[in-house]
Amino acid sequence: MSLGRDIDHWGTNPGDAIDAALQAIETALQELLSTDPAYWRTSQKKDLLERLEKLQAMQAALKLRVLAAAGDIAEETGAKDVSGWLRTELLVDKGVARSQIKLAAGVAKYDLVAAGLAEGVVSQDKARVITKALDAVEADPAASGEHLVSAEKMLVDYAAWMTANELKNAGRRILAEIDPARFEAAEAKALQREEEHAARRTFYTARDNGDGTIDLHARVSRAVGMRLRTILDSLAQPRKLSAENKGRKAPYDRLLGQAFARVIETYDVDLLPRHGGHGTTVFVTMSVDDLRKDLGTAALGFDGDQITAAEARRMACNADLVPVVLGTDSEILDLGRTARLAHPIQHRALRLRDKGCQAEDCDAPAAWTEAHHLTPWSEGGQTNLANMVLLCPSDHHRIHDADYTYERLPDGRIRFARRTRTG
Secondary structure: OOOOOOOOOOOOOHHHHHHHHHHHHHHHHHHHHOOOHHHOOHHHHHHHHHHHHHHHHHHHHHHHHHHHOOHHHHHHHOOOOHHHHHHHHHOOOHHHHHHHHHHHHHHHHOHHHHHHHHHOOOOHHHHHHHHHHHHHHHHOOOOOHHHHHHHHHHHHHHOOOOOHHHHHHHHHOHHHHHOHHHHHHHHHHHHHHHHHHHHHHOEEEEEEOOOOOEEEEEEOOHHHHHHHHHHHHHHHHHHHHHHHHOOOOOOHHHHHHHHHHHHHHOOOHHHOOEEOOEEOOEEEEEEHHHHHOOOOEEEEOOOOEEEEHHHHHHHHHHOOEEEEEEOOOOOEEEEOOOOOOOOHHHHHHHHHHHOEOOEOOOOOEHHHOEEEEOOOHHHOOOOOHHHEEEEOHHHHHHHOOOOEEEEEOOOOOEEEEEOOOOO
């Protein structure tokens, strides 16, 4: 593809040099693509990835330079602007095209950023973060031209050892780093405004999918979101490793979802508000026959929502709920037992005894386990150490799953087997 065949006023044709350079790049890429990385040495793969990262930054620098000087393309083609031409000719989404043109204009303003891109030191993502931070400095009435120059130099230097997200955080407080005495108070006020804005925009909604799941949608402050992610990561990681060791690999987003359920299920109900002198309690209503069945249903709460008998038994092991067990004429046979739940001192004793999940093929630590009654509470099982073992949430679900049977081994571990179905 030729980028121009006109002779300039020096009597040369710069288009020929551009074509030759592009053809050399295309040829080199085709040669690399014709090889299979599976046969490359590890050092070659590392070298290629490192050099490609630099080359991508240099390619972005070239593209942004051209976009910054591409107003004549719109004039020649009749497009409303360059983004319109990118949409119609190159099939680039309008929003993406406009973002690229905005970045091109921003990079053109800042020489050090442009130079960092051209040298392959600053990636396109980092250039976007830096130019946005510098635009904020430029718009700050308390900042001077010297502050802007210092901020650009500092952020370009940071780009050599920070990720784009880390650079974004540094950009938010760059003025406070340059001149702490002058800008720290202003930064504190800005953070306060940001937190107040986040509080106003916080919300939570839930939609029942009708298939046993509920979709949750929420917006919280960055601080709360990061704290939640840290909690979920810490809860999901041991189970992720355990699942991989057992050959049951699961997507990490699923493990995070299970970790979120774990947070809800094990929340300390003593911290909940009290109503009429009583702690908030969940009632599970079911017949005594269903409670003892593998297949049965229970009503969760007072709105008629249904769960399985197995789930009700699992919840009864460690949740703060009252099982309302009904007889044949719907009379209340049992409205919970205070001794049904393991006392905290019993749980500590179980941790000392069992050390971790007692499933034979699991290595989840004791910190992520729950106390399970071997003889179910519904069948008269006692809440004592002899009748309880520690299980991780995954294996606690499994022991209540009708598709599995289990036996207790001489060493106290639990061995699971998939139940054989007949008929």
